[in-house]
Amino acid sequence: MFLSLRTLLRVIGFRHARTLGSWLGDLQFWFGWRERQRLQREIAQVLGRPSHDPSVRALLLQAYRVNNGAVMEVMAMFDQRQDESTLAARCELGGLEHLRAAMSQGRGAIVLATHMGNASLAMVRLAQEGWPVSLLYRKARMMSTGFFQTGLEHYGIQAILANGGIRAYGQMLAALKQGRVLFLMMDQGLRKAEDGVTQRFLGKDVPMPAGPAQLARVSRSPVLPMVAVGAEPVWRFEIQPQLTIGQGTLEADVDFLTRLTEAQVLQHPELWSWHHRRWRKFPMAATD
Numbered sequence: 001m002f003l004s005l006r007t008l009l010r011v012i013g014f015r016h017a018r019t020l021g022s023w024l025g026d027l028q029f030w031f032g033w034r035e036r037q038r039l040q041r042e043i044a045q046v047l048g049r050p051s052h053d054p055s056v057r058a059l060l061l062q063a064y065r066v067n068n069g070a071v072m073e074v075m076a077m078f079d080q081r082q083d084e085s086t087l088a089a090r091c092e093l094g095g096l097e098h099l100r101a102a103m104s105q106g107r108g109a110i111v112l113a114t115h116m117g118n119a120s121l122a123m124v125r126l127a128q129e130g131w132p133v134s135l136l137y138r139k140a141r142m143m144s145t146g147f148f149q150t151g152l153e154h155y156g157i158q159a160i161l162a163n164g165g166i167r168a169y170g171q172m173l174a175a176l177k178q179g180r181v182l183f184l185m186m187d188q189g190l191r192k193a194e195d196g197v198t199q200r201f202l203g204k205d206v207p208m209p210a211g212p213a214q215l216a217r218v219s220r221s222p223v224l225p226m227v228a229v230g231a232e233p234v235w236r237f238e239i240q241p242q243l244t245i246g247q248g249t250l251e252a253d254v255d256f257l258t259r260l261t262e263a264q265v266l267q268h269p270e271l272w273s274w275h276h277r278r279w280r281k282f283p284m285a286a287t288d
């Protein structure tokens with residue numbers, strides 16, 4: 001499947017990758033009806049709406065389109081280096097004044113994003129504008145070996161493989177000490193409960209990664225959320241002001257970041273990847 005999609009994307013080009021992904025999102029929505037119906041019920045519960053509310057169905061369809069479109073763009077973008085002006089025209093990134101203020105402290109900066117649209121494009125934009133960017137990524141099952149590593153290097157981004165364990169942690173610390181912008185995500189549960197801190201996240205008890213909070217505590221680097229605020233006609237992201245963490249326990253910091261991430265998703269639920277396996281695989285938590 002990966003090789004077929006990559007070949008197709010090379011034929012149609014980056015400019016049409018998102019349209020292809022949107023069509024695939026429609027197909028996944030309509031043919032995966034059992035999963036779609038379950039997700040609709042769960043989202044309705046999270047949002048406090050009736051289980052058959054038509055707005056929930058519309059929201060989920062949009063989420064399929066937005067995020068499948070983002071996946072196709074990422075594949076095209078990292079498979080072959082794209083023209084700088086083409087990428088710049090597809091993404092608006094605000095809040096750079098917050099990033100400049102954080103970087104002036106001399107300890108790098110942790111940018112905490114979510115799986116809402118093509119957030120990787122925002123990091124590519126930063127790298128193209130001369131910011132030293134490092135990105136933590138997980139090896140995807142469908143991608144060929146080295147796909148992300150090589151693709152990120154096309155744009156001068158340091159790629160750090162999360163599957164590397166303690167080695168990845170050391171690379172992240174080193175990147176921050178070198179004054180780099182480190183791009184992380186923490187809005188999807190981990191495979192094993194013992195690898196994270198269990199939190200109530202969007203109605204489910206999910207093992208959330210403690211890495212971002214632990215990294216910020218050890219490095220004393222500023223943490224800035226980056227939120228998606230729009231998908232049409234171009235991706236729109238905002239870097240928000242620096243957070244205050246590290247004044248309590250690690251568990252309290254993880255809870256704080258989880259609540260913040262949850263609020264970002266609920267602000268624009270149509271942009272979040274509800275159908276990503278690391279949220280949908282967990283059952284809804286029992287209500288108190």
